Amino acid sequence: MKLTKRLHSCVQLEKDGRVLVIDPGAFSEPDAGLGADALLVTHEHLDHFDEGRVRAALDVNPAAQLWTLHSVADRLAAAYPGRVHTVGHGDAFSAAGFDVQVYGELHAVIHPDIPRITNVGYLVDASVFHPGDALTVPESPVETLMLPVHAPWNKIAEVIDYVREVKPRQTLAIHDAGLTDLILPVYANQIGNLGGAAYERLTAGNTTEL
Numbered sequence: 001m002k003l004t005k006r007l008h009s010c011v012q013l014e015k016d017g018r019v020l021v022i023d024p025g026a027f028s029e030p031d032a033g034l035g036a037d038a039l040l041v042t043h044e045h046l047d048h049f050d051e052g053r054v055r056a057a058l059d060v061n062p063a064a065q066l067w068t069l070h071s072v073a074d075r076l077a078a079a080y081p082g083r084v085h086t087v088g089h090g091d092a093f094s095a096a097g098f099d100v101q102v103y104g105e106l107h108a109v110i111h112p113d114i115p116r117i118t119n120v121g122y123l124v125d126a127s128v129f130h131p132g133d134a135l136t137v138p139e140s141p142v143e144t145l146m147l148p149v150h151a152p153w154n155k156i157a158e159v160i161d162y163v164r165e166v167k168p169r170q171t172l173a174i175h176d177a178g179l180t181d182l183i184l185p186v187y188a189n190q191i192g193n194l195g196g197a198a199y200e201r202l203t204a205g206n207t208t209e210l
Contacts, residue, residue: 001125001210003144005202006032008177009048011130011146018096022122022130023048024057027177029204033057037096041068042132043107043119047177051075058083067095069118088120098124104136108153127210130174135162142168144210145197148175149187156190163195172208173201 004012010028013020022040024033025048067085077084091102107119121131127143145168192199
């Protein structure tokens with residue numbers, strides 16, 4: 001399986017000639033979802049879900065399908081009958097040849113005065129876990145953790161403890177659009193040295209084999 005990092009929290013996975021894209025949001029490239037056979041969206045926030053990008057991907061490939069939670073599915077299901085699937089915690093399905101398990105129910109707390117929305121994470125091929133905007137710990141082992149390193153709802157101590165709790169073999173940084181080149185080495189040093197797992201941040205467009 002080949003993983004390509006796109007901007008911010010968007011990730012592209014390729015296997016056997018098929019493509020799965022997770023969270024093509026407004027902070028990712030305009031073409032982030034194009035060419036996907038399957039799309040997964042973790043929640044409705046614009047940096048994870050851009051309706052125009054998802055519609056473009058579904059329009060370009062009439063065989064492409066979307067798996068997501070109710071708040072996103074309700075906006076697209078009528079326009080793409082039979083191609084938009086609603087999922088929640090505990091579900092399992094096959095998407096473009098990838099086996100996917102769903103974990104998590106709520107977005108992390110941004111502030112007590114802000115109501116929490118639904119958020120799900122996806123474990124792909126019992127290997128790669130993308131948690132969206134939450135520090136969800138799957139019930140299954142994780143080989144590669146897509147790690148949300150910087151957000152209004154987290155601090156680095158929580159990120160480090162999350163890595164320790166999940167215990168992946170490696171972590172790859174996501175949710176990183178707000179970090180500058182000046183601060184990136186600080187995050188790499190602290191998460192890499194304290195998390196207990198190998199840490200890497202791929203720049204957008206770079207790939208790695210899993």
